[in-house]
Every structure is written in C-alpha cells, then in structure tokens.
Amino acid sequence: MKKHNYSAGPCILPQEVFEKSAQAVLNFNNSGLSLLEISHRSKDFVAVMDEARALALELLGLEGKGYQALFLHGGASLEFLMVPYNLMKENGKAAYLDSGTWASAAIKEAKFFGTTEIVGTSKEENYNHIPQNYSIPADADYFHCTSNNTIFGTQMKSFPETNVPVVCDMSSDIFSRQLDFSKFDIIYAGAQKNMGPAGTTLVIIKESILGQNGRTIPSMLDYSKHIKGESMYNTPAVFPVYASLLTLQWLKKNGGIAAVEKVNNAKAALLYAEIDRNPLFKGTANVADRSTMNACFLLENEAHAPIFDALWKEAGIVGLPGHRSVGGYRASMYNALPLESVQVLVNVMQVLENTI
Numbered sequence: 195m196k197k198h199n200y201s202a203g204p205c206i207l208p209q210e211v212f213e214k215s216a217q218a219v220l221n222f223n224n225s226g227l228s229l230l231e232i233s234h235r236s237k238d239f240v241a242v243m244d245e246a247r248a249l250a251l252e253l254l255g256l257e258g259k260g261y262q263a264l265f266l267h268g269g270a271s272l273e274f275l276m277v278p279y280n281l282m283k284e285n286g287k288a289a290y291l292d293s294g295t296w297a298s299a300a301i302k303e304a305k306f307f308g309t310t311e312i313v314g315t316s317k318e319e320n321y322n323h324i325p326q327n328y329s330i331p332a333d334a335d336y337f338h339c340t341s342n343n344t345i346f347g348t349q350m351k352s353f354p355e356t357n358v359p360v361v362c363d364m365s366s367d368i369f370s371r372q373l374d375f376s377k378f379d380i381i382y383a384g385a386q387k388n389m390g391p392a393g394t395t396l397v398i399i400k401e402s403i404l405g406q407n408g409r410t411i412p413s414m415l416d417y418s419k420h421i422k423g424e425s426m427y428n429t430p431a432v433f434p435v436y437a438s439l440l441t442l443q444w445l446k447k448n449g450g451i452a453a454v455e456k457v458n459n460a461k462a463a464l465l466y467a468e469i470d471r472n473p474l475f476k477g478t479a480n481v482a483d484r485s486t487m488n489a490c491f492l493l494e495n496e497a498h499a500p501i502f503d504a505l506w507k508e509a510g511i512v513g514l515p516g517h518r519s520v521g522g523y524r525a526s527m528y529n530a531l532p533l534e535s536v537q538v539l540v541n542v543m544q545v546l547e548n549t550i
C-alpha cells in the first residue's frame with residue numbers, strides 16, 4: 195500500500211517523478227546509458243539543465259525579467275553564506291527577519307561577513323508567529339527573510355515594500371503559491387521540500403544586483419561564476435536536477451502554481467478546520483500566520499498520544515511527529531501530497547475523538 199507521506203523533507207514527490215527518474219537511471223532517453231554514467235556536458239544532459247533553468251523561471255513568471263536560475267550544491271545552508279559573500283559590502287550591514295530556526299541559522303553565517311541587524315524576531319514566543327511592524331534600514335545591503343518556517347508552521351502572507359534588495363529562503367514553499375516573484379532579488383530553495391531529491395539548491399538571482407559589493411569571492415561561492423558557467427561551473431548534481439525537472443514538468447502540465455495553490459489551500463483548510471473543531475487537538479501557530487505547507491498541532495492531553503499514534507500508523511500515515519523544538523505533530527502538505535491523504539488524517543482525528 196502506498197503510504198500517506200507527511201515527512202517535512204526529504205518528502206513526497208509526484209509518483210510519476212519517481213517512475214520516470216528510476217527509468218532514466220536504467221536507460222536515459224533511450225540512449226542505452228544510465229543518466230548516472232553520462233557526461234554532464236553531453237547534449238542530452240545540457241538540454242536537461244537548460245530546460246530546468248528555463249522552466250523554473252517560467253513557472254515563477256520571471257522569464258525575460260533579468261533573472262537567472264541556477265542549480266547549485268550545498269543545500270539551502272550554503273546559501274546562508276553565499277548571500278552575504280555576494281551582496282554584503284566589506285564592513286557592511288544586512289537586515290534579517292528572525293522568524294525561526296532556519297532564519298537564525300542564516301543570521302549566524304552572515305555574521306562572518308559583517309553586521310546583521312535583526313529587524314524583528316519571534317524567538318521569545320518559540321517562533322509561533324511572523325514578526326510584524328518592523329522596518330528595514332535604508333542603508334542595509336539587503337533584507338533577508340524566510341517565507342515559510344518549516345519547523346514552526348508559520349508562513350509570511352505579505353512581504354515588506356523596501357528599496358533594499360530582498361533575499362528570501364523559500365525552501366519549503368517555493369512553487370506552492372502565487373506571489374509577485376519579481377519583488378525578490380534572490381530566492382533560494384533546497385530541492386528536497388517541494389521540488390526534488392536532496393542534493394541541489396535552486397537559486398534565482400536578479401543579475402543586476404551582483405558584482406557590487408567589492409569583495410573578491412572564491413569561485414565556487416561566486417554567483418557570477420555559476421551564471422557564466424550556465425550552472426555547470428563544476429559537475430552539477432545530475433540526478434537531483436533531472437528529478438527536479440520532472441517535478442517542474444508535472445507542475446506545468448497540471449496548471450502551474452495557480453492550480454496547485456488551489457489544492458494546497460483546500461488541503462490546509464481541511465486540516466486546520468479539524469484541528470480547530472476537534473476538542474482533542476490545538477494548533478501551535480498564530481492563526482493568521484499558519485502555513486499551508488506545514489501544519490503543527492498538539493494533543494490537548496498527552497495521555498492520548500499512544501492511541502492516536504497507533505491509529506495514524508495503522509491508516510498508512512508516516513512522517514507525522516513534530517520537530518523536537520515544537521513537539522506534538524507536524525503535517526507537511528507539500529505540492530505532491532494529494533487531498534485524499536489529508537482526508538485520511540482528518541478521519542483518524544475523528545476516530546480518536548469517537549474512541550476516547
């Protein structure tokens with residue numbers, strides 16, 4: 195039986211992505227060769243990289259707007275330092291919104307390069323909301339935020355208007371909802387939350403912001419070098435890039451971000467309605483900031499945990515336990531998770547209510 199996979203990342207991907215990428219490992223494009231044994235400079239793989247880069251921009255509505263898409267190594271975590279290396283001036287300053295564990299990990303790395311000004315934080319309340327009413331200093335080299343806080347289940351519903359470049363870690367909600375992506379100067383996302391297997395990071399860059407901070411940047415950390423190398427400055431992660439391309443093709447075929455956003459909203463509405471209605475459960479995140487991707491909730495009475503855990507496991511659900519810093523449960527509902535899987539979870543929550 196296929197499981198209902200609520201894992202936070204690596205996570206569920208469309209079934210056809212698993213099938214087609216498995217096929218490519220055996221026989222890529224009917225070449226008689228595996229995707230894993232061909233040169234990344236071969237015509238067939240260059241076509242994969244070119245299409246993946248172009249399709250990422252197309253789906254985000256950024257084609258022809260001065261942006262480049264790169265598939266880099268090192269996860270979102272390497273972007274935590276590539277961003278300041280490429281954008282922060284010597285003795286410069288950057289503004290950061292501290293909305294969760296990943297945001298604070300990004301701040302930690304930026305401190306190696308200059309001053310970080312934390313313009314807003316929700317740390318004192320265990321990051322249960324998105325900080326509001328903050329202002330961004332006009333002399334900051336850039337502003338950095340995290341659109342979706344994977345661990346705490348909060349999501350930015352709006353983004354500040356500012357004249358400084360805006361950098362956003364969209365690892366856990368990229369391609370899940372429509373935004374005016376042209377308001378961002380750099381967007382980055384580790385593949386393994388909504389796009390593909392771990393091992394590649396999508397980085398979207400407005401080219402005009404590069405080359406202005408006066409630093410000498412080591413080649414592998416220099417966005418300009420990767421752009422010049424057409425995302426093949428060194429050997430790219432061929433399998434994760436190929437599987438990411440398959441996911442992007444799946445998304446386009448199914449109506450793009452607009453269509454998947456409707457399904458994501460329906461899934462989130464279904465689950466949050468049950469969390470709010472069912473007297474045995476409570477949500478942890480501020481209602482206005484609730485994430486459509488990661489829903490965090492607790493049992494009102496911890497003593498019910500063994501029965502609830504047995505029920506959802508029996509129903510074929512996996513990956514539901516919450517992150518240790520929040521406890522309870524976290525239902526990650528990425529693009530590939532079908533509405534039916536959410537209905538199965540809601541049913542289990544109702545069975546618990548009727549059993550107790």
Ligand SMILES: *Cc1c(COP(=O)(O)O)cnc(C)c1O
Pocket residue numbers: 203268269270271272296340342343344363364365366384385387
């Ligand atoms: C998972 C995650 C990261 C870390 O990603 P890696 O690719 O493992 O470095 C960073 N930011 C957010 C928002 C995440 O969800």
